Amino acid sequence: MNRTTVTALVLWISLIVGTGTGIAAESANTPAPSSQAGPGDRTPASAAKAGNPAASNWHPKVVFQINDDDDVPVVLRYVTNYLKAEPTAEVAVVGYGEGLDFMLKGAVDSDGKPYADQVQALKDKGVAFKACNNTLKARTLGADAVIPAAVVVPGAVNEIIRLQTREGYAYFKN
Template identity: 45%
Template sequence: MFKFLAVLKTLLLGAVLATSLQAHAQAQPAIKVVYHLSDGIPQATRAIQNIRNHLAADPTAKIVVVTHGAGIDFLLDGANNSNGQSFAGAIGDLSSKGVGFFVCNNTLVSRNIDASKVAMEAKVVPSGVAEVARLQAREGYVYLRP
């Protein structure tokens, strides 16, 4: 009987501890991350896989992708990776999981690209670098550059 009570006590203590750890984990704010892209299609391909892995490990992460220069290329109509696969599906999938995409207007203007050519999931911001700085300084985002 004594062994039974000891086992029961251990199980109850374990359940209380597990519940406490789960509550603590849920009480933590989501980690906010800005992925900064400026190097074109190969970097975007790496970033998409990194973001998928990131969300698999931490589905609560709040992720945004800020692009400028050649980094915007994967967010333009008809963009394909080096294997000829369209980025549209990956962008749509990640967007449905809460990932935000931002495109630098300065880049659009300097490259004479109409904003209508940008993927519908993406938002145009005045300056990509200024957006990265704002997210880090004012919003508490962690900076990643794949």
């Protein structure tokens, strides 16, 4: 993640927890939290210890963007590894342009393995896969061309922005 993404994520967390005062109060050099929650602690866990009920249900939310089919294998690996580190995370993968191809019926990886199996395995872990209808329409494809494990959204860019601004998702692009 670049510094801007980290700063945005820290700001988002501080707003959700309700203890932060904005970007000026946050930095990538924020000290690690101590075992006792104090007024300077801005982590979700410390807020829960301090009695903030909203923070006790906190879990990370991340949207992964794919718009290049060359990025698909690595992003799927990132999602898998991320879920190992953050098993309660809500994860969405939004594909458009060539990055949508792996969500089409019959798509296979470089080893000839169906992407549908990989997508289904991640969906079973709670990952939401979202295919861009604008891309489908530009290719004269319908929603029936998309594997069952994915849902079609009106537009990928709109969906990514909605997830970030309305649902508090952090953003990742390879």
